[in-house]
Amino acid sequence: MNLPPLIQSFVLHFGEMGSHWGINRTVGQIYALLYVSDRPLNADDIVEAIGCSRSNTSMALKELQAWRLVKLQHLPGDRREYFSTPEDVWAIFKTLAEERQKREVEPTLTMLRGAIMETPSGEAERHAQARMNEMYQLIELVTKWFADIRDMDVETLEKLMKLGSQVGKVLQFTQSLGRLAGRDNGKED
């Protein structure tokens, strides 16, 4: 690996982190490298920087494209393919959430629906179904909500997050709006 120490530690960390998230090390490293790079990189740049084989790089880039985490582009007068990550960190975050949703959450919901439909034979199975149903309801609620906030514009999203748990008070406040009680908006820190 042939990188300034500052960037190297970032790249190595993402490699390790990948393992904890079911992503292979090279994929994590390449992603990290592209993320901090100030220009698009081609496969040979990456081989040079990371120190893995050309073919491994090709596989990893393919996987990153499948996740929609990197953009492919061509530079004028150069046949090679160049890769970069989207600028906007929020966009990255949203893409990741969307892909996880599609790949893991949806199949889980499908499995749960199937199991919940079955006719239980006996108390144990009836209980299992009730538990699966609880899980189903939770996952559905959370993912619908994620989809909702995903579609909010970043400005509003950041405001919402900065508000934090205060949003609970805002909620209670708006619920009592029917009475038009003329108090302030309930922020105290």
Next chain:
Amino acid sequence: MNLPPLIQSFVLHFGEMGSHWGINRTVGQIYALLYVSDRPLNADDIVEAIGCSRSNTSMALKELQAWRLVKLQHLPGDRREYFSTPEDVWAIFKTLAEERQKREVEPTLTMLRGAIMETPSGEAERHAQARMNEMYQLIELVTKWFADIRDMDVETLEKLMKLGSQVGKVLQFTQSLGRLAGRDNGKED
């Protein structure tokens, strides 16, 4: 594996899903089994149901305890250890988020802080630091927010989620109320 088909498909699915999330198959399966079980199970029950070795079960249970995802208990008049999952699916969700935070997010923030502190030598490194800083800000915002909503009571949380993107509108509304009242309800850092 010796389970009703309905439960078996659930258990197998969680085994597979585990791999995508950096959790080993047996751990995922055992967790799923305990989740749907209508009574606490001991290690031999688990071996019988899943069909793995006794020692593997022991390891997996240890890991699940480290994640605080299973409770250990003793039944009167029985020396064996019995395991079960918390009843409340929300609690499970929160525990998972907390542990991930501690194990993966915190170390990442520490690494980022370290890298951002370094003195950059050259434009490439300066750019890399700027990118790392963007990531740092995002992660910090999201985790603070998670911590905030984690501490909300389930009732409020469910209301909030059901409200979905409507919360954006409520937010804008209360912000204009805040301005009218002469204060800003966005938290400052």
Next chain:
DNA sequence: TTGAATTTTCAGTATTTTCTGAAACTTTGA
């Protein structure tokens, strides 16, 4: 159409992770 540049595929190898059985350890009741 050719051939140089580039990317992809794939079979085999290396590495990592998971799983097992045997042995060691712990706990508890007599």
Next chain:
DNA sequence: TCAAAGTTTCAGAAAATACTGAAAATTCAA
């Protein structure tokens, strides 16, 4: 204290995953 019941540890086997180099395929300009 012992012995029985139960649990954990750990070295090595098995399985899964990642990585490589060589060869095949693709692309593009002439």
